[in-house]
Amino acid sequence: MSEIQRPGALYQQVAAAIREAILSGEFAPDSLLPSEAQLMARYGVSRPTVRNAIAALRAEGLIDVRHGKGSFVRSDGQPALTIERRISRTADGKFVMPNGDVWQETEEPSTYRTHTTKTTGQLLQLGEEEALFGCDRLLFDPSTGTRAMHRTLIPLVVADGIPLLGEEPCKRPAAFYRLLTEDGHKLTWSETVRARMPLPDERTTLQLPDATPILHLSRVTHDTDDRPLILEELRIGADRAELTYRITADKQPARRTRA
Amino acid sequence: MSEIQRPGALYQQVAAAIREAILSGEFAPDSLLPSEAQLMARYGVSRPTVRNAIAALRAEGLIDVRHGKGSFVRSDGQPALTIERRISRTADGKFVMPNGDVWQETEEPSTYRTHTTKTTGQLLQLGEEEALFGCDRLLFDPSTGTRAMHRTLIPLVVADGIPLLGEEPCKRPAAFYRLLTEDGHKLTWSETVRARMPLPDERTTLQLPDATPILHLSRVTHDTDDRPLILEELRIGADRAELTYRITADKQPARRTRA
DNA sequence: TGACGTCACTTGTCCTTACGAGTTAGGACT
DNA sequence: AGTCCTAACTCGTAAGGACAAGTGACGTCA
Numbered sequence: 005m006s007e008i009q010r011p012g013a014l015y016q017q018v019a020a021a022i023r024e025a026i027l028s029g030e031f032a033p034d035s036l037l038p039s040e041a042q043l044m045a046r047y048g049v050s051r052p053t054v055r056n057a058i059a060a061l062r063a064e065g066l067i068d069v070r071h072g073k074g075s076f077v078r079s080d081g082q083p084a085l086t087i088e089r090r091i092s093r094t095a096d097g098k099f100v101m102p103n104g105d106v107w108q109e110t111e112e113p114s115t116y117r118t119h120t121t122k123t124t125g126q127l128l129q130l131g132e133e134e135a136l137f138g139c140d141r142l143l144f145d146p147s148t149g150t151r152a153m154h155r156t157l158i159p160l161v162v163a164d165g166i167p168l169l170g171e172e173p174c175k176r177p178a179a180f181y182r183l184l185t186e187d188g189h190k191l192t193w194s195e196t197v198r199a200r201m202p203l204p205d206e207r208t209t210l211q212l213p214d215a216t217p218i219l220h221l222s223r224v225t226h227d228t229d230d231r232p233l234i235l236e237e238l239r240i241g242a243d244r245a246e247l248t249y250r251i252t253a254d255k256q257p258a259r260r261t262r263a
Numbered sequence: 264m265s266e267i268q269r270p271g272a273l274y275q276q277v278a279a280a281i282r283e284a285i286l287s288g289e290f291a292p293d294s295l296l297p298s299e300a301q302l303m304a305r306y307g308v309s310r311p312t313v314r315n316a317i318a319a320l321r322a323e324g325l326i327d328v329r330h331g332k333g334s335f336v337r338s339d340g341q342p343a344l345t346i347e348r349r350i351s352r353t354a355d356g357k358f359v360m361p362n363g364d365v366w367q368e369t370e371e372p373s374t375y376r377t378h379t380t381k382t383t384g385q386l387l388q389l390g391e392e393e394a395l396f397g398c399d400r401l402l403f404d405p406s407t408g409t410r411a412m413h414r415t416l417i418p419l420v421v422a423d424g425i426p427l428l429g430e431e432p433c434k435r436p437a438a439f440y441r442l443l444t445e446d447g448h449k450l451t452w453s454e455t456v457r458a459r460m461p462l463p464d465e466r467t468t469l470q471l472p473d474a475t476p477i478l479h480l481s482r483v484t485h486d487t488d489d490r491p492l493i494l495e496e497l498r499i500g501a502d503r504a505e506l507t508y509r510i511t512a513d514k515q516p517a518r519r520t521r522a
Numbered sequence: 523t524g525a526c527g528t529c530a531c532t533t534g535t536c537c538t539t540a541c542g543a544g545t546t547a548g549g550a551c552t
Numbered sequence: 553a554g555t556c557c558t559a560a561c562t563c564g565t566a567a568g569g570a571c572a573a574g575t576g577a578c579g580t581c582a
Binding site: 069072 | 563
C-alpha cells in the first residue's frame with residue numbers, strides 16, 4: 005500500500021502516482037497495469053476514485069483501456085507516417101511537391117455541391133454562402149494502416165471559368181494542377197495546419213484511440229494574380245502521422261534518411 | 264422531458280442529445296447549458312449519468328465547465344494567432360523567414376547541458392546520449408494572450424566547432440542564423456509538425472483548457488552539406504495558434520553562381 | 523452607503539451497491 | 553480428442569447518498 009500525499013483530490017493523487025510509475029519505467033510500455041480492484045486495495049480508495057484517476061490518464065493519452073482485459077501503458081512510438089511537404093524550386097521556376105502519393109481510396113469518392121462556410125470562405129477569399137464543388141474521399145495507407153479524410157473544394161466561379169470536364173478536377177486535384185501548370189499558370193500555395201480533438205464521426209471514421217487529436221491541413225492554391233483556385237483539406241490522426249516541411253537548396257540529390 | 268432513443272449507453276444518448284442541441288444552435292456559443300440537476304430532470308437520469316455525458320462532451324472540446332458556475336458552450340473561434348512560415352527566396356539565394364517575432368519572454372531563459380534522446384537524436388542525426396547545449400524559454404504574445412514554450416538544442420560538437428560566445432547562440436537562435444549566413448553558409452531547414460495531448464506540466468504552463476492538444480514544432484537547420492546544426496522546438500496550444508506555410512513565387516530563382 | 527455574512531445555487535469529490543458485458547481458461551460432456 | 557459451457561476474472565454502466573468547494577446575490581449591520 006504505497007502512500008498518497010498532499011496535492012489536491014484523492015483521484016489526482018492516485019493518477020499522479022500511476023503516472024509517475026509509468027514515466028519512471030516501473031510500468032513498461034504495452035504492459036498491463038494493475039486492475040481496478042488491485043488499485044483499490046493498493047491505494048485504499050473506492051472504485052469510482054480509481055476509475056476517475058484512470059479516466060484522467062486516458063485523457064492524457066498515457067494509457068489505453070480495453071473492456072474485459074485491463075489498462076495498458078500506451079507506447080509513445082513515433083508517428084508511423086511522415087507526410088512530406090518538400091518544396092524545391094527547379095531552375096525554370098516550377099515547384100515540385102512530392103506529396104507522398106501512397107494513398108489508396110477505400111471507397112468511391114462522393115461529389116456534391118455545397119457552399120462556403122465562414123472558415124472556407126475566408127480561405128478562398130469569398131463571402132459566405134458562395135457555391136462550391138465538393139468531393140470527399142477516404143484514404144488509406146496500407147503500409148502503415150493509416151486512414152485520412154480528404155476533401156476538395158472548388159468555387160463554381162473557378163470551375164466555370166476554366167475548360168474542364170465537370171467535376172473531374174474535384175476528384176483528381178493533381179490533374180487540375182497539371183492542367184493549370186501546362187496552361188502557363190504560375191501557381192502558389194499556402195497551407196494552414198491546425199490541431200483539434202475529433203468529432204465523434206471523425207473518431208470512428210479514422211478509428212482513433214482515446215485522447216488522440218487530429219491534424220487538419222488546409223491547402224489553398226492560388227493563381228498568378230493571387231486568386232484562390234482550389235482548397236484541399238486533409239484530416240488525419242495525430243497518433244499516426246506527422247508533417248514535415250522541408251526547404252532545400254534547389255536541385256538537391258536524394259536525401260539520406262537515417263533509420 | 265425529451266425522449267431518449269436507442270444507440271448505446273444512456274449517458275451516450277444524453278451526450279448525443281446535448282451535442283445535437285449545441286451543433287444545431289439551440290445552445291449558442293458561450294451560452295450556459297442547463298445545470299446538472301436540470302439535465303437530470305430533463306432526461307430522467309441520475310447525476311452520475313449526467314456527469315458522464317458531460318465528461319464526454321468535455322473530452323470532445325465542445326463545452327467548458329466552471330466550478331460553481333455551470334457548463335458553457337465553447338466558442339469555436341479561429342485560433343487568435345497565426346504563426347507564419349513564409350518561405351520566399353530572394354534573388355541571391357537567401358531565405359527570408361519572417362517568424363512573427365511578436366514574442367515576449369516572460370522570464371529569464373534557463374540554459375543547461377543535456378544529451379540527445381531518441382527523438383532529438385534522430386532529428387539531429389546523432390546517436391543517443393550525445394551532449395547538447397539546451398535553452399528553454401517561456402514566450403508570451405500580449406496581443407493575443409498566447410503562451411508558448413520554446414527550446415533550443417545545439418550539439419556540443421557544433422557549438423565547439425564554430426567561434427561563438429558560449430551559450431549565446433542557444434539563447435538567440437536568430438543571431439546564430441545571421442552569423443552563419445554572413446559566414447557564407449547556405450542554410451536549409453526542415454520543420455516537423457506533430458500534435459498530441461499535453462502533459463500535466465505543459466497544461467499548466469500553457470494554461471490550456473480541457474481537451475486542447477498542443478502543436479509541437481521541431482525545426483532543424485542544416486548546413487550546406489546537410490549536417491544538422493541546431494534544433495528549435497516550439498510547443499503551443501492548438502486552441503490559440505495555427506501554422507501557415509506559404510510559398511510565393513516572388514522572383515526568379517537564383518543561379519548558383521556563388522561558391 | 524459600504525462592508526460583510528449568509529444562503530442558495532452551481533460543480534467537485536467520494537463512497538456504497540448492483541448489474542451488464544467482454545475475455546479467458548478450465549472443466550464437463552459428447 | 554474435441555466441443556461447449558461455465559466460472560472467474562476484467563472493465564462499463566447506472567443508481568443512490570453525502571459532503572466539500574466555488575460563485576453570486578441578497579440582506580443585514582455598522
